[in-house]
Amino acid sequence: MDQNRSRDVARMFDSISSTYDLLNHLFSLGIDRRWRNAAIRSLRLEAGHVLLDCSAGTGDMALTAHKRAAGIHTVLYDPAHAMLSVADSKANILPPSSYRLVRGVAESIPFPDSTFDCFTVAFGIRNFADLRKGTQELFRTLKRGGIGAILEFTPDRSRLIDRAFQWYMRAVMQPAGALISRDRDAYSYLSRTVQSFQTTATLETLFSEIGFRCKKTRKFSFGIASLFILEKP
Ligand SMILES: C[S@@+](CC[C@H](N)C(=O)[O-])C[C@H]1O[C@@H](n2cnc3c(N)ncnc32)[C@H](O)[C@@H]1O
Numbered sequence: 001m002d003q004n005r006s007r008d009v010a011r012m013f014d015s016i017s018s019t020y021d022l023l024n025h026l027f028s029l030g031i032d033r034r035w036r037n038a039a040i041r042s043l044r045l046e047a048g049h050v051l052l053d054c055s056a057g058t059g060d061m062a063l064t065a066h067k068r069a070a071g072i073h074t075v076l077y078d079p080a081h082a083m084l085s086v087a088d089s090k091a092n093i094l095p096p097s098s099y100r101l102v103r104g105v106a107e108s109i110p111f112p113d114s115t116f117d118c119f120t121v122a123f124g125i126r127n128f129a130d131l132r133k134g135t136q137e138l139f140r141t142l143k144r145g146g147i148g149a150i151l152e153f154t155p156d157r158s159r160l161i162d163r164a165f166q167w168y169m170r171a172v173m174q175p176a177g178a179l180i181s182r183d184r185d186a187y188s189y190l191s192r193t194v195q196s197f198q199t200t201a202t203l204e205t206l207f208s209e210i211g212f213r214c215k216k217t218r219k220f221s222f223g224i225a226s227l228f229i230l231e232k233p
Pocket residue numbers: 006009010013024054055056057058059060061077078079080083104105106107121122123124127128129134
């Protein structure tokens with residue numbers, strides 16, 4: 001694993017943590033809430049379940065999960081300290097014993113095999129320094145029969161939508177993101193990684209090679225984002 005890359009990416013997220021939520025909802029026009037709800041619904045959460053929210057960032061997936069299912073326990077896991085601090089301040093509406101914040105990278109998850117009933121990774125896997133290793137760790141720490149939901153931007157969308165999305169990133173997201181967050185590099189990193197990430201088919205092949213059963217893949221908003229629903233057989 002490239003530890004320098006991991007450290008640089010985490011630092012970059014730390015630097016934009018205070019404006020991350022605002023820009024996230026602004027740029028997605030709030031549509032990300034619908035995507036997140038669909039991802040959480042696919043987990044079929046029940047009271048007593050232990051959920052790993054990998055790449056938890058500012059905690060929106062975990063909060064969505066707790067709104068949907070009472071009595072779950074969540075580990076919010078992320079390498080960026082300042083992102084987790086924002087998550088912590090938002091999570092204070094939850095019972096303190098229902099969640100834990102843990103710092104670290106997906107490539108080395110500090111929990112024993114078969115710890116979690118389910119996991120989510122929302123817009124996180126494209127940041128993994130080693131995608132295969134990170135995904136193997138998600139597999140290892142999931143219980144048999146457990147479900148994982150991975151939400152990510154994927155580049156295989158129709159040409160017209162791709163052009164419109166590229167224009168939107170270049171003309172709106174990058175300049176506005178740089179201005180509001182005061183971090184030009186972060187928003188050019190975000191749009192670069194969104195454009196150059198793996199296709200849906202390549203990701204499905206990787207997930208199957210690791211041992212997951214790909215239960216379903218859903219495309220949202222004309223293919224801008226994809227939701228992979230995975231099971232550990
Ligand atoms: C785009 S944010 C997504 C945050 C949140 N899941 C959401 O949906 O808003 C990506 C997150 O991935 C985290 N990240 C970066 N490198 C990582 C790694 N190697 N393993 C796990 N998470 C990582 C970042 O710190 C950041 O919080």
